[in-house]
Amino acid sequence: MKQGKITIIDIAEKTGLSKGTVDRVIHNRGEVSAKSREKVLKAIREFGYEPNLHASLLASGHRKNVVLLIPSPASGSFWTLSAEGMKKAAETVGPLGIDCKTVTYDQYDLASFRVACDLVLDSHPDGVVLAPMFHYESFSLGERLHAERIPFVLVDSKIENKNYLAYFGMQEYASGYLCGDQLSQGKTMERVLIVRISPDRDRQADPTAGRRTGFLDYLAEHCPGCEVIQTFVHPSDPVQIRQAMEEVYAAHPDIRHIVMFNSRIHRIVPFLEAHPDPQRRVVGFDNLAENMAALRKGTISVLIGQRPGEQVARAIQALADYLLLDKKPAQKDNHVHMDILTRYNIDYY
Amino acid sequence: MKQGKITIIDIAEKTGLSKGTVDRVIHNRGEVSAKSREKVLKAIREFGYEPNLHASLLASGHRKNVVLLIPSPASGSFWTLSAEGMKKAAETVGPLGIDCKTVTYDQYDLASFRVACDLVLDSHPDGVVLAPMFHYESFSLGERLHAERIPFVLVDSKIENKNYLAYFGMQEYASGYLCGDQLSQGKTMERVLIVRISPDRDRQADPTAGRRTGFLDYLAEHCPGCEVIQTFVHPSDPVQIRQAMEEVYAAHPDIRHIVMFNSRIHRIVPFLEAHPDPQRRVVGFDNLAENMAALRKGTISVLIGQRPGEQVARAIQALADYLLLDKKPAQKDNHVHMDILTRYNIDYY
DNA sequence: TGAATTTCCGTGCACGTTCACGGAAAAAAT
DNA sequence: ATTTTTTCCGTGAACGTGCACGGAAATTCA
Numbered sequence: 084m085k086q087g088k089i090t091i092i093d094i095a096e097k098t099g100l101s102k103g104t105v106d107r108v109i110h111n112r113g114e115v116s117a118k119s120r121e122k123v124l125k126a127i128r129e130f131g132y133e134p135n136l137h138a139s140l141l142a143s144g145h146r147k148n149v150v151l152l153i154p155s156p157a158s159g160s161f162w163t164l165s166a167e168g169m170k171k172a173a174e175t176v177g178p179l180g181i182d183c184k185t186v187t188y189d190q191y192d193l194a195s196f197r198v199a200c201d202l203v204l205d206s207h208p209d210g211v212v213l214a215p216m217f218h219y220e221s222f223s224l225g226e227r228l229h230a231e232r233i234p235f236v237l238v239d240s241k242i243e244n245k246n247y248l249a250y251f252g253m254q255e256y257a258s259g260y261l262c263g264d265q266l267s268q269g270k271t272m273e274r275v276l277i278v279r280i281s282p283d284r285d286r287q288a289d290p291t292a293g294r295r296t297g298f299l300d301y302l303a304e305h306c307p308g309c310e311v312i313q314t315f316v317h318p319s320d321p322v323q324i325r326q327a328m329e330e331v332y333a334a335h336p337d338i339r340h341i342v343m344f345n346s347r348i349h350r351i352v353p354f355l356e357a358h359p360d361p362q363r364r365v366v367g368f369d370n371l372a373e374n375m376a377a378l379r380k381g382t383i384s385v386l387i388g389q390r391p392g393e394q395v396a397r398a399i400q401a402l403a404d405y406l407l408l409d410k411k412p413a414q415k416d417n418h419v420h421m422d423i424l425t426r427y428n429i430d431y432y
Numbered sequence: 433m434k435q436g437k438i439t440i441i442d443i444a445e446k447t448g449l450s451k452g453t454v455d456r457v458i459h460n461r462g463e464v465s466a467k468s469r470e471k472v473l474k475a476i477r478e479f480g481y482e483p484n485l486h487a488s489l490l491a492s493g494h495r496k497n498v499v500l501l502i503p504s505p506a507s508g509s510f511w512t513l514s515a516e517g518m519k520k521a522a523e524t525v526g527p528l529g530i531d532c533k534t535v536t537y538d539q540y541d542l543a544s545f546r547v548a549c550d551l552v553l554d555s556h557p558d559g560v561v562l563a564p565m566f567h568y569e570s571f572s573l574g575e576r577l578h579a580e581r582i583p584f585v586l587v588d589s590k591i592e593n594k595n596y597l598a599y600f601g602m603q604e605y606a607s608g609y610l611c612g613d614q615l616s617q618g619k620t621m622e623r624v625l626i627v628r629i630s631p632d633r634d635r636q637a638d639p640t641a642g643r644r645t646g647f648l649d650y651l652a653e654h655c656p657g658c659e660v661i662q663t664f665v666h667p668s669d670p671v672q673i674r675q676a677m678e679e680v681y682a683a684h685p686d687i688r689h690i691v692m693f694n695s696r697i698h699r700i701v702p703f704l705e706a707h708p709d710p711q712r713r714v715v716g717f718d719n720l721a722e723n724m725a726a727l728r729k730g731t732i733s734v735l736i737g738q739r740p741g742e743q744v745a746r747a748i749q750a751l752a753d754y755l756l757l758d759k760k761p762a763q764k765d766n767h768v769h770m771d772i773l774t775r776y777n778i779d780y781y
Numbered sequence: 782t783g784a785a786t787t788t789c790c791g792t793g794c795a796c797g798t799t800c801a802c803g804g805a806a807a808a809a810a811t
Numbered sequence: 812a813t814t815t816t817t818t819c820c821g822t823g824a825a826c827g828t829g830c831a832c833g834g835a836a837a838t839t840c841a
Contacts, residue, residue: 090827101791106829114789136527137486138827141796178485178757179528254780261776268617408527418780423772427610431603431767439797450821455799465819487797490826 089130097130098122109134136407140180147406148182149210150203151395153238154190159372161346161391162187165214165238168392172399181403190216191318200224204231210402211235212395215242234405236398239391240290241416249401249412251419253389255290258368258421259297259344265385265423266340266366267306274310275302275340276331278351281315291344294368298342312338318347328354341365348383349373355382370424370432379426388422388432438479446479447471458483485756489529496558496755497531500744501548502587503539503565508721510695510740511536514563514587517741521748530752539565540667549573553580559751560584561744564591583754585747588740589639590765598750598761600768602738604639607717607770608646608693614734614772615689615715616655623659624651624689625680627700630664640693643717647691661687667696677703690714697732698722704731719773719781728775737771737781 091109095102100119107115108123115123126132151169156162166185173183186206188199196217203211204227211228213235215221225244228235237250266272277295302309314331317323328351332338339362343351348367355365355377367374370388377383397417404410424432440458444451449468456464457472464472475481500518505511515534522532535555537548545566552560553576560577562584564570574593577584586599615621626644651658663680666672677700681687688711692700697716704714704726716723719737726732746766753759773781 092827102828103792103830104790107790110829116789119789135490135827137490137529138796139829141484141486141490141798141826142828142830144796144829180486257776257780261774264774264776420771420781421777422769423774423777425610425613425772427606427613428770428772431606432769441797451798452800452822453820456820459799463819468819484797487826488799490796490828491798491800493799493826 089132090135091132094123094126094130094132097126140407146180146182147209148184148206149212149399149402149406150206150208151183151185151212151399152199152203153185153187153212153214153395154216155187161369161371162214164370164391165395168395169212169399171392172396176399176403179403179407181399181406183399188216193217193220196220200227204228208233209406210248212398212402213237214239218242234402236402238394238398247415248405249398249415249417251394251397251401251417253421254418255293256297256300258387258389259294259299260301261297261421261423262294262342262344262366262368262387263298263301263305265387266342266364267301268364269305271306272302272309272340273306274312274335274338275306275342276335276338277311277313278328278341278343278348279313279315280318280345280347294344298344316350319350321350321353324350325354332358339363343367345369346371346374348386349377352377352382356380370422370429375424375429375432378424378429381426384425386424386429388424390419390422394419438481439484440481443472443475443479443481446475489756495529495531497533497555498559498561498748498751498755499552499555499557500532500534500561500748501552502534502536502561502563502744504536510718510720511563513719513740514744517744518561518748520741521745525748525752528752528756530748530755532748537565542566542569545569549576553577557582558755561747561751562586563588567591583751585751587743587747596764597754598747598764598766600743600746600750600766602770603767604642605646605649607736607738608643608648609650610646610770610772611643611691611693611715611717611736612647612650612654614736615691615713616650617713618654620655621651621658621689622655623661623684623687624655624691625684625687626660626662627677627690627692627697628662628664629667629694629696643693647693665699668699670699670702673699674703681707688712692716694718695720695723697735698726701726701731705729719771719778724773724778724781727773727778730775733774735773735778737773739768739771743768 091102091105094105098105100123104115104119105123107113108120153165154162156166169183169185176183186199186202189195197220200220211233213221213224215237221242222244225235225242225246229246234248237247237252239252241250241252266275299311302311312331312335314327316327339360341363346369348365349371352373364384365382366385366387367383368387370386374383374386378386401412404412440451440454443454447454449472453464453468454472456462457469502514503511505515518532518534525532535548535551538544546569549569560582562570562573564586570591571593574584574591574595578595583597586596586601588601590599590601615624648660651660661680661684663676665676688709690712695718697714698720701722713733714731715734715736716732717736719735723732723735727735750761753761
């Protein structure tokens with residue numbers, strides 16, 4: 084079909100009303116009699132009127148702004164990848180009348196998240212992209228946004244709040260299961276080391292729990308009797324990490340399979356390189372620069388990527404579609420592909 | 433920075449000229465003195481003028497149309513995936529004033545390609561997305577488009593013509609190399625079967641040659657002395673295919689590694705399922721529905737995906753950016769990621 | 782019945798470009 | 812110096828929608 088040439092004025096003529104009235108019913112802002120309203124609605128349906136985006140944006144000059152609320156992208160961390168996606172998306176929706184900005188918080192500090200939430204609300208955004216790290220507070224932010232009729236999109240992980248416009252993230256459980264297959268290469272394993280980040284009391288949401296469950300299920304189904312060793316390391320302190328690893332290694336010198344379910348696998352790379360073992364298989368998550376470097380060197384066997392940049396880009400796009408064309412996304416829950424990254428395909432990621 | 437509030441009229445005032453003149457230099461359509469031209473250009477740079485897309489599109493009401501020239505997407509074939517990407521991209525650029533349509537040809541019939549080329553040129557498109565199957569004719573189409581100043585973007589494979597605006601495709605050589613690693617799982621192989629499509633005289637371009645080279649290089653480096661067996665099958669005739677496979681199998685009953693470099697690996701699935709072998713490893717290319725089904729069942733071990741939909745979507749986007757904002761893509765040659773697909777991550781592709 | 786409300790609706794300008802038209806200024810020809 | 816041509820530039824009407832303003836019609840009140 085040809086693009087709708089019919090304008091708001093055509094509708095006005097067909098109905099014998101004026102464009103002002105037609106405009107009022109389109110944006111249903113009242114001051115229209117029920118009868119006229121019906122007539123206009125009918126004509127719109129009948130003649131297939133579609134608003135001209137450009138004329139609309141031009142006339143109502145004001146730009147919309149969406150804010151992205153994510154943990155601070157420390158250099159080289161997972162969230163820098165998200166920030167990059169945001170930048171790219173901002174470029175595409177910018178000329179369409181959407182301004183993007185970012186508000187960050189410390190993902191290990193609940194108070195900073197609360198501050199960030201208030202900041203977001205105070206800026207009266209037209210839309211929000213949220214990476215929820217703290218369950219309860221994210222939920223309540225969702226409630227507050229919903230109360231102000233501000234649409235929000237979730238990335239990375241979900242919360243129970245059902246008011247979100249859309250969600251973009253990785254299938255947690257399935258990625259853990261996949262991880263099992265990549266670690267084992269389909270053969271049975273006898274002993275597996277899971278390296279975990281020390282739990283943080285304030286941190287209420289653990290996005291890696293689902294992955295761990297999927298992984299353990301894979302083990303149960305494909306490697307019955309496999310011994311699972313777990314060790315906990317500090318999120319950043321290299322000395323503590325090294326020491327913890329050395330201890331496990333001393334206790335189990337024959338460990339050949341190592342896995343981490345968060346993006347910090349690069350933290351144990353120094354240890355791994357101090358104890359080289361060509362037979363060893365190491366699987367981690369996310370395409371951080373340091374992870375990729377270790378992958379190229381062969382220290383890490385496989386990374387599972389979730390395209391964080393694409394997640395936020397799609398989130399912003401969804402928000403733009405909603406704000407501009409008020410088109411809701413086809414499905415609320417969208418899962419990005421789980422990328423298997425090896426040294427042979429990492430260079431074109 | 434705030435979004436450029438300065439308009440063409442501001443520039444006019446700054447320079448003491450009129451908006452008409454400013455407009456003329458912006459679209460450099462002549463009829464302006466060198467002096468005025470310089471003044472305007474300087475002011476534009478100085479004050480950072482950026483054209484308002486909406487006003488522009490609104491005023492110059494005419495829509496642009498781009499055409500996608502690809503092989504006929506036979507049901508379930510590789511090109512249906514491209515067509516889907518086109519559909520999605522069309523939805524996003526549609527409201528921006530770009531109409532997309534598709535012209536198809538028989539990828540095994542040169543004459544049909546010639547006809548398609550003429551069809552494309554006769555429709556006087558504003559931009560073209562081209563999947564070149566026939567080298568020489570594609571080259572000459574490129575020349576003709578360039579002569580008419582019609583920008584074109586290549587997908588899937590490249591041609592020598594340097595006038596293309598951009599290229600989106602997979603790294604052929606690297607994907608073959610990757611294929612070797614996935615087939616062998618890092619261990620040395622002793623015997624490998626490569627299944628190829630019978631060469632077609634008229635078909636001048638073979639996109640799989642690069643993959644084969646990469647694969648053989650992997651073999652040379654990691655599996656020295658590995659025996660390579662090749663067999664040729666008809667592109668579609670199931671009977672011939674089955675027979676050819678049976679013959680190879682009879683001659684080499686101990687084949688454990690099978691690979692195909694085109695998207696037709698599903699053609700040998702019936703054979704594979706008639707001769708089950710849990711030890712066997714099979715690697716193919718592209719996420720056709722039938723390939724994916726075989727992957728789920730375990731008949732195929734790994735598929736290497738190249739996101740054909742994303743390729744054309746990005747191609748169309750690049751064309752749109754050029755036509756609308758006349759912004760050239762950051763880099764001409766863009767390689768999409770080589771996806772490793774297994775039964776464990778295929779469901780969210 | 783007339784006045785005071787309330788409800789509803791039409792008018793007209795603005796948004797930033799594009800582009801055809803026509804005219805002034807400069808250059809060339811007589 | 813006058814006419815003709817060329818070069819250059821300003822003007823103003825679209826494009827389709829948003830929205831403020833004011834006024835007509837319908838309703839309520841006195």
